[in-house]
Amino acid sequence: MKTFIVDLKRALKKRQLSDSTIEEIVRDYDEMIHTGLEEGMSEEEILKKFGSVEHVAEELARVETSDPKANADEETFIKRFDLTEDTYCIEVKLPTENVTYQQGEDNAIVITANRALDEKDYTFRYANHRLTIIGPRAKGFGLFNLLTRHLHTAITITLPSKATCERLHHKATNGHLTFKAVTIGDVRINNVNGDVAATQSTLNDIVYATVNGDLMIEDTTVNSLTTNAVNGDVMLTKTTIKGAMHHETVSGDAMLKQVTCASFDMSAVSGDLTAEEFYPESYKAHTVSGDVLVKNRKDHAITKENTRTLSGEFRVDA
Amino acid sequence: MNTQFKRGILEICVLALLAENDQYGYAIIHALSQHIDVGENTVYPILRRLTKEGYTETYLTESKAGAPRKYYTMTKLGFAHYMKQRDEWSAFLAGVYQILNRGGKKHEDLYRRFKARTEKTTTE
Known part of the structure; x- marks a missing residue:
């Protein structure tokens, strides 16, 4: 047990984590070991659950040095349609995507997504006062499809400030739909x-x-x-x-x-x-x-x- | 399986536990180890990351025996994150099962088909 703590300290120092962070991590591991012992586990069993010192230190270094913002959803610009007419309508068919409608400050419809979309799969069209969006059908599950498509595609549709949306027809299968103000x-x-x-x-x-x-x-x-x-x-x-x-x-x-x-x-x-x-x-x-x-x-x-x-x-x- | 993938599995399991109750570090590791091999995947760094990202918060409570315990509690943001992850996982798993069950749900069905196919090719 002592060796685990000592080794961990050394491994974290080597990865240049700050002293206060190392102190906190060591305190937490110390607490977990003691709790485990109190609950009747043997030292060996406890340490087995922690993983190797090197692996723990590596993972911790990743966490401590990563920028939390890097994981935040970054919006990818998809399309913009500037409007001159007073009214328009929307027709959307997106089976699996989550969609959010929100109000914008420009008199334009702006479409963004949480990742780049394959243009072959999607239609974004504005003609005759009508915005049409059609997404890919949830087709046969190839493993590749799974990994790329089903990792939560979220599309945000920002509505124009002046023009009024008279009608919206939204068709979905599994996608969630949100209207924000x-x-x-x-x-x-x-x-x-x-x-x-x-x-x-x-x-x-x-x-x-x-x-x-x-x-x-x-x-x-x-x-x-x-x-x-x-x-x-x-x-x-x-x-x-x-x-x-x-x-x-x-x-x-x-x-x-x-x-x-x-x-x-x-x-x-x-x-x-x-x-x-x-x-x-x-x-x-x-x-x-x-x-x-x-x-x-x-x-x-x-x-x-x-x-x-x-x-x-x-x-x-x- | 790659580490990124396993990290994701552990993370959603941690979130699932914390969605139910506040827990202290050892209890989380222990609960997970009942079902999955946590040894080669480290739980504590995940807890630290979740806290750093604002999905969980911690507080200390005095325990009768020994040092105070650090409890992890899920924030509203964390719960929303959990819901999102859960959707992704169920969609993913549904797809995997769809592939695995293509030729039938039972081992016997799959074996029957496999046997029929291999026997046909050997006689040709």
């Missing part, structure tokens, strides 16, 4: 497994169809929300729906917190509705075994009469 007209999303998150945005009518993907909306204003999910959950927080919310699902849950809407309508098999501070002006829910659990402080329109359920629980707490 954007204003978009009608949003239609088709997804299988990917999740969708929107924060601090203003969106008109949202139509979301998914199998497993969740929908999370926070601090956002929408006109209407229609969700059709098999397993995907819908989570709304601090959100205002000016018109109607329709939630149709098999086993997806709806979790609403600080939400107001004009009318709420839910149809579920086993999906639950859990709500806190949820104030729809009119309300209707229909479930087979899903529960309706509401916690509201003010008067509200959620009644047992309007909750049709076969075996689900209905509970309203003040």
